């Protein structure tokens with residue numbers, strides 16, 4: 001793995017395999033390593049599952065954790081992201097987990113920081129990347145028997161604004177999946193040159209036909225702007241995973257959603273806790289996958305990275 005985890009392409013194939021295997025081992029009860037150092041969670045956008053799971057992952061490894069929120073850090077007084085991270089480095093922070101609303105914020109930060117800066121981990125950047133979500137999605141699917149060359153994966157909803165879709169598709173293709181389909185309203189589909197190797201479908205029914213994995217995505221209202229998007233029930237009728245559509249899924253098809261879920265919009269409320277749903281399993285794996293990331297990035301590193 002490179003020094004930082006910015007997107008799936010920060011990882012070589014061996015690093016990806018090590019993380020997926022380790023997350024599944026931890027989920028099955030393996031004992032976490034012990035690490036030393038301090039992790040800062042710098043979340044400049046809201047989060048529940050990513051922030052909490054990074055914190056729990058760090059604590060179980062013996063790492064200290066500090067949490068900085070958008071409205072209580074000095075970023076609100078105009079301090080740049082780079083200066084904030086440099087400040088944390090001077091306070092002997094070993095790793096900074098960053099969530100940011102701008103697509104390239106974490107990548108640019110990694111480029112601009114000096115070599116001895118803390119490790120950066122992207123916890124979701126704009127529409128561009130959410131690598132640990134993709135990794136945990138892949139680990140969950142492998143744990144349920146999905147074999148990548150046989151995967152038929154449909155992603156539904158707001159593809160245009162979804163960092164999860166971008167990282168998922170990139171990772172699933174790296175792992176050997178060749179049958180990826182997307183469906184959503186035309187105004188919420190990505191540009192033609194985005195998501196290469198993915199089949200664009202005109203309807204949900206076309207996308208989910210013989211799929212063995214369906215991933216529902218939330219409408220990213222915070223990124224759509226003032227125009228917003230029509231009514232949730234209208235979206236559900238045309239583009240949601242409704243009960244009727246789910247009834248036509250093949251037996252054994254897994255349903256995923258990265259969360260947070262808007263019940264009755266992108267997915268029927270009853271499907272969230274259905275036997276086919278892996279939504280809470282995704283949350284559970286989030287802690288294990290992020291533990292594996294810390295182990296890989298922090299546990300075997302040079303002592304001087306801790307700055308003490």
Ligand code: CP
Nearest residue numbers: 047048049050258259
């Ligand atoms: N999936 C995800 O990133 O959820 P949070 O926004 O709650 O972290």
